Amino acid sequence: MIPSITQYQIKYILALEKTGSFSRAAEQCFITQSTLSTLVRKVEDQIGLQIFDRKSKPVSLTKEGQILVAQLKLVYNEFVALEELIQNTKNKFFGTLRIGIIPTLAPFLLPLFLDKMIQRHPNINFSIDEITTKEISERIKTRELDIGILSLPLGDKGLIEKTLFHEEFLIYDIAKKFNSKSKYKIDEIDVNRLWLLEESHCMTNQVGKICHLRKNTKLNPNLLYNSGTILSLLSMVNMNNGITLLPRLATLQKKLVNNKFIHDIERPIPVREIGMITHPNFAKKNMFKMLENEICQAVKPYLDQKKKIRIINPL
Numbered sequence: 001m002i003p004s005i006t007q008y009q010i011k012y013i014l015a016l017e018k019t020g021s022f023s024r025a026a027e028q029c030f031i032t033q034s035t036l037s038t039l040v041r042k043v044e045d046q047i048g049l050q051i052f053d054r055k056s057k058p059v060s061l062t063k064e065g066q067i068l069v070a071q072l073k074l075v076y077n078e079f080v081a082l083e084e085l086i087q088n089t090k091n092k093f094f095g096t097l098r099i100g101i102i103p104t105l106a107p108f109l110l111p112l113f114l115d116k117m118i119q120r121h122p123n124i125n126f127s128i129d130e131i132t133t134k135e136i137s138e139r140i141k142t143r144e145l146d147i148g149i150l151s152l153p154l155g156d157k158g159l160i161e162k163t164l165f166h167e168e169f170l171i172y173d174i175a176k177k178f179n180s181k182s183k184y185k186i187d188e189i190d191v192n193r194l195w196l197l198e199e200s201h202c203m204t205n206q207v208g209k210i211c212h213l214r215k216n217t218k219l220n221p222n223l224l225y226n227s228g229t230i231l232s233l234l235s236m237v238n239m240n241n242g243i244t245l246l247p248r249l250a251t252l253q254k255k256l257v258n259n260k261f262i263h264d265i266e267r268p269i270p271v272r273e274i275g276m277i278t279h280p281n282f283a284k285k286n287m288f289k290m291l292e293n294e295i296c297q298a299v300k301p302y303l304d305q306k307k308k309i310r311i312i313n314p315l
Contacts, residue, residue: 020058
């Protein structure tokens with residue numbers, strides 16, 4: 001007969017596996033360290049297996065523990081999914097919504113809607129992580145995140161995708177003032193003044209697909225600035241009389257971007273597709289729809305969705 005293991009016991013085991021520390025796991029679970037240790041030991045005695053190697057620093061899983069914890073994660077996720085389903089059936093907004101968002105979008109999109117959304121939904125605890133596309137995808141699959149906001153499409157059959165809007169790219173050229181009568185041509189870009197984000201960011205890949213400037217930048221190693229954020233990139237462009245490509249929402253940062261140097265690109269306008277992803281078993285459908293509406297309404301005044309565009313897919 002299979003020993004009975006409660007949802008809380010599973011939670012404590014997973015907390016210990018994640019932190020590798022009895023003290024941190026206990027703090028995370030709001031119980032004492034001795035209580036956590038006793039409960040974990042009780043489970044091990046019940047099943048007749050040692051889950052953790054307590055002699056290692058940090059505390060690690062045994063070989064048997066690795067197999068067991070992999071299954072416990074699936075079981076715990078089903079508990080969470082059941083609770084979410086009950087909440088969604090009641091059609092009430094409460095609980096925790098865990099959101100991941102990419103760094104090339106977070107500083108420009110979140111200020112447009114986050115504060116108002118929090119005020120409108122005081123019974124929801126919003127947890128937001130600014131992380132890469134890869135991390136978002138992995139953490140949604142393990143149910144550590146509920147929703148991801150990023151560049152689409154991903155083409156991952158293990159995730160559900162929902163397009164929110166298309167955001168066009170613009171040229172930001174410190175040495176050339178805006179002229180309403182002309183559009184910037186890609187082949188006009190002076191690669192000797194070009195600054196881009198590091199390779200791991202999806203926007204860098206998109207820009208590379210737009211103008212194939214990666215080949216040109218290899219002529220001078222100083223052309224590629226390995227920045228982690230658009231904000232720091234803009235600072236360097238401003239200080240060095242440079243050029244870069246920016247998504248439309250980034251140009252709303254008036255403290256860093258001077259409108260006199262922002263230029264439209266000639267049609268078809270290259271854009272990135274911004275959307276949300278979630279797990280197929282995510283049950284809080286009402287929260288997903290709520291977040292979708294909040295974002296779409298927030299960006300509507302700033303984006304023209306009727307322009308002739310060319311969608312640039314993330315790599």
